[in-house]
Ligand SMILES: Nc1nc2c(ncn2[C@@H]2O[C@H](COP(=O)(O)OP(=O)(O)O)[C@@H](OP(=O)(O)OP(=O)(O)O)[C@H]2O)c(=O)[nH]1
């Protein structure tokens with residue numbers, strides 16, 4: 001399959017998997033806008049053309065948030081993509097605060113490709129928070145998300161200057177520092 005066809009196949013797969021899900025914003029944006037936007041940040045802002053990274057970005061929330069299994073991803077898209085998705089998938093059986101702590105602890109030990117996806121994921125979500133506050137989120141919860149994201153991104157430093165600079169600007173804007 002050509003790379004273009006492969007990207008469309010991956011987009012199609014993610015869209016099918018997320019088809020019933022919506023974002024937490026008041027407009028109830030289709031969830032698939034997020035993985036597509038994360039892949040787009042990588043291609044348009046981070047200068048990434050590695051197909052496995054772009055595929056992992058499109059698939060990055062399928063196992064965490066739908067019935068998709070890692071086995072299924074490996075069978076359809078190969079071991080390399082599976083491994084990146086595994087690295088960026090939270091274990092939803094753990095309590096939320098434990099998951100958040102593990103992201104901070106694991107970030108520095110991720111592979112370069114997983115770090116790229118993680119940076120783009122955080123950049124998308126922080127921009128999304130600036131655009132629209134999720135249903136039920138207080139200003140304090142938004143600020144705490146920025147503070148937590150700062151600690152995760154700290155562990156991803158030295159991966160991609162363009163995304164790191166954009167993230168730094170967002171943190172400065174919110175008064176978030178070490
Ligand atoms: N900013 C924003 N986020 C939304 C919205 N709708 C869904 N989300 C998702 O919510 C997650 C952040 O909310 P939390 O309450 O901190 O996390 P949780 O869903 O894992 O409990 C992100 O998950 P994630 O992508 O897996 O990333 P991560 O935060 O776990 O790293 C983000 O994609 C929205 O409208 N705005």
Ligand SMILES: [Mn+2]
Pocket residue numbers: 034060061121
């Ligand atoms: Mn995500």
